[in-house]
Amino acid sequence: MSGRRTFRRLALAAVAGFGLAVWAFPVLWALLTSFKTERDVLAYPPKFVFVPTLDNYREVLFGASSILPNLWSSLVVATAATLLTMLIAIPGGYALGRLRYPFKRASGFYVLATQMLPPVGLIIPYYLVLQKVGGLDTYAGLVAIYLTFSLPFAIWLMVSYFEDVPLEMEEAALLDRAGRLRALWHVILPQVRGGIAVTTIFVFLNAWNEFMFAVVLGGNRVRPVTVAMFNFISVEQTQWARLAAGAMLAMAPVILLGIFAQRHIVKGLTVGAVKGGGRR
Amino acid sequence: MTAAGPGGVRLEGVVKRHGATTVLHGVDLAIAPGEFFVLLGPSGSGKTTTLRILAGLESVSEGRVLMDGVDVTTQQPGERDVAMVFQSYALYPHMTVAGNIGFPLKMVGTPRERIDEAVAAAAAKVGIGHLLARTPGQLSGGQQQRCALARAIVRQPRLFLLDEPLSNLDAKLRLETRLELHRLQRSLGVTTVYVTHDQEEAMTLADRFAVFIEGRIVQVGTPREVYATPQTVDVAGFIGTPPMNLLPARWDGDAVVIDGARLPVGRTGGPREVTLGVRPADLRIAERGLPAIVERVEDLGDSAIVSFVAADRLLKQKSDRLPDVREGDAVHLAFAPDAAQFFDPGSGARL
Numbered sequence: 001m002s003g004r005r006t007f008r009r010l011a012l013a014a015v016a017g018f019g020l021a022v023w024a025f026p027v028l029w030a031l032l033t034s035f036k037t038e039r040d041v042l043a044y045p046p047k048f049v050f051v052p053t054l055d056n057y058r059e060v061l062f063g064a065s066s067i068l069p070n071l072w073s074s075l076v077v078a079t080a081a082t083l084l085t086m087l088i089a090i091p092g093g094y095a096l097g098r099l100r101y102p103f104k105r106a107s108g109f110y111v112l113a114t115q116m117l118p119p120v121g122l123i124i125p126y127y128l129v130l131q132k133v134g135g136l137d138t139y140a141g142l143v144a145i146y147l148t149f150s151l152p153f154a155i156w157l158m159v160s161y162f163e164d165v166p167l168e169m170e171e172a173a174l175l176d177r178a179g180r181l182r183a184l185w186h187v188i189l190p191q192v193r194g195g196i197a198v199t200t201i202f203v204f205l206n207a208w209n210e211f212m213f214a215v216v217l218g219g220n221r222v223r224p225v226t227v228a229m230f231n232f233i234s235v236e237q238t239q240w241a242r243l244a245a246g247a248m249l250a251m252a253p254v255i256l257l258g259i260f261a262q263r264h265i266v267k268g269l270t271v272g273a274v275k276g277g278g279r280r
Numbered sequence: 281m282t283a284a285g286p287g288g289v290r291l292e293g294v295v296k297r298h299g300a301t302t303v304l305h306g307v308d309l310a311i312a313p314g315e316f317f318v319l320l321g322p323s324g325s326g327k328t329t330t331l332r333i334l335a336g337l338e339s340v341s342e343g344r345v346l347m348d349g350v351d352v353t354t355q356q357p358g359e360r361d362v363a364m365v366f367q368s369y370a371l372y373p374h375m376t377v378a379g380n381i382g383f384p385l386k387m388v389g390t391p392r393e394r395i396d397e398a399v400a401a402a403a404a405k406v407g408i409g410h411l412l413a414r415t416p417g418q419l420s421g422g423q424q425q426r427c428a429l430a431r432a433i434v435r436q437p438r439l440f441l442l443d444e445p446l447s448n449l450d451a452k453l454r455l456e457t458r459l460e461l462h463r464l465q466r467s468l469g470v471t472t473v474y475v476t477h478d479q480e481e482a483m484t485l486a487d488r489f490a491v492f493i494e495g496r497i498v499q500v501g502t503p504r505e506v507y508a509t510p511q512t513v514d515v516a517g518f519i520g521t522p523p524m525n526l527l528p529a530r531w532d533g534d535a536v537v538i539d540g541a542r543l544p545v546g547r548t549g550g551p552r553e554v555t556l557g558v559r560p561a562d563l564r565i566a567e568r569g570l571p572a573i574v575e576r577v578e579d580l581g582d583s584a585i586v587s588f589v590a591a592d593r594l595l596k597q598k599s600d601r602l603p604d605v606r607e608g609d610a611v612h613l614a615f616a617p618d619a620a621q622f623f624d625p626g627s628g629a630r631l
């Protein structure tokens with residue numbers, strides 16, 4: 001019994017370790033590269049022992065090709081897109097998950113259907129539309145485009161979290177004279193706190209990592225860091241070490257949020273799990 | 281009974297449809313102020329739907345709901361001044377016990393000190409005064425149930441709705457809580473509507489109860505009335521532990537004929553085919569009567585239940601002593617003539 005359990009644990013650890021190695025290798029490789037000189041980067045066979053340098057970071061932060069303004073652009077776009085998304089997705093998810101109203105199924109399907117188009121096919125229409133309304137290379141334009149893909153995703157994620165809250169809990173609040181809005185505020189939202197955190201983080205990361213729309217619809221004024229990093233790759237040469245340093249900086253908030261999100265995902269799953277509190 | 285004083289409830293011709301299926305086929309009901317009224321029925325019989333209609337959580341397709349003579353059919357749950365204990369308790373997991381109990385008062389802007397007082401009093405009444413700082417997740421099933429009760433009684437509603445509140449408790453706790461619930465209801469004097477599928481709960485708790493079968497109320501009465509004179513075969517087969525024995529017979533004058541055996545009955549009638557009903561407690565082993573084979577003997581310590589096969593039916597006999605028979609014995613069964621009840625084999629109605 002305990003032997004079998006040990007074996008299962010070991011097998012699980014092996015599979016997880018393998019998966020982690022495959023996933024982590026490029027990240028670790030980029031991390032190493034970011035501390036190398038361009039010469040060490042190109043050395044063959046690759047060097048694992050080298051004199052680390054902070055020059056790359058100094059250059060991408062404060063040098064001629066500083067990505068600080070681009071990090072700022074990314075932060076503005078991603079934060080604005082996330083806030084607007086959640087502001088709509090929380091009530092939207094609640095309505096789709098809980099309320100009864102005409103054309104509910106149709107509107108739910110419509111929200112989902114917007115996700116079925118390949119984004120590549122939308123770039124040119126988006127470009128033309130933004131051009132018409134003067135939205136190219138503006139924060140408002142890029143945020144608006146980000147909403148088109150983050151909203152359906154966030155709404156459907158929130159629907160599933162709202163549906164997990166036992167209906168009876170809301171009914172109890174209604175009988176306790178809370179009314180719909182206060183029942184939502186005092187009883188339902190606290191149950192989906194974890195879900196809101198997880199959704200917020202996913203939406204933020206999607207916006208932060210977005211490249212394709214940013215490269216076409218952005219410009220000199222609004223250039224998120226994902227696009228800016230592209231500048232390190234040019235026809236004459238690719239500055240691998242600087243690219244790696246820039247990538248590390250762009251990745252840092254992602255990794256931090258990932259660690260933060262992990263705790264909340266677990267919390268989001270367990271919150272509201274009171275014994276005997278199941279749905280009928 | 282009429283709904284005159286505070287807490288009187290009336291349902292008039294209430295129909296509930298979900299799409300093409302009809303859940304309630306015209307329910308009429310009058311519950312008197314202060315009454316402990318039980319809605320009894322198997323699952324899917326419409327009793328919970330009826331309770332939810334009283335709560336305002338379900339709308340009606342037809343008919344009216346009146347409370348204290350006022351039509352509340354279209355009122356929201358929060359406007360009806362009713363409190364409910366859910367089967368799952370539906371406690372708010374992120375609030376403490378005190379927060380849960382005080383929530384209905386907080387929602388109507390009761391001052392803080394008044395809430396604290398009322399919470400303490402309600403918690404003390406159900407014996408969880410020492411648990412106020414805990415969260416529901418830290419409570420046992422029985423304590424959660426009490427917390428839900430306290431949340432319901434804290435604001436002294438005119439109507440108290442309970443949806444199978446004991447079904448998640450273990451057997452021993454269920455019996456204890458049943459007694460306490462009854463005492464609590466008596467001390468508060470609040471009109472109470474209680475849903476259960478357990479006829480024993482209905483028999484022990486109710487002033488009166490209504491038996492629901494397939495979306496219809498088939499009988500309303502005191503436990504004694506319903507037990508003694510079930511109005512249909514369905515009610516007869518539902519009430520009692522074990523329920524009434526029912527078997528096809530021919531009623532011929534002052535006797536019934538079953539499988540050729542002639543057994544005297546207290547009423548003369550017929551000749552006609554009937555469904556004969558005899559309570560397990562009224563059945564006895566006799567020198568002559570209906571031939572039967574002992575199928576099983578269950579010794580419950582203070583009583584015994586013996587199952588027989590007779591006329592291709594399973595019959596049960598309940599007695600307070602273990603009878604001197606073994607499984608497989610051939611015996612004869614008889615009953616006191618007055619114990620026989622008759623039902624129409626077609627409609628199931630009492631004759």
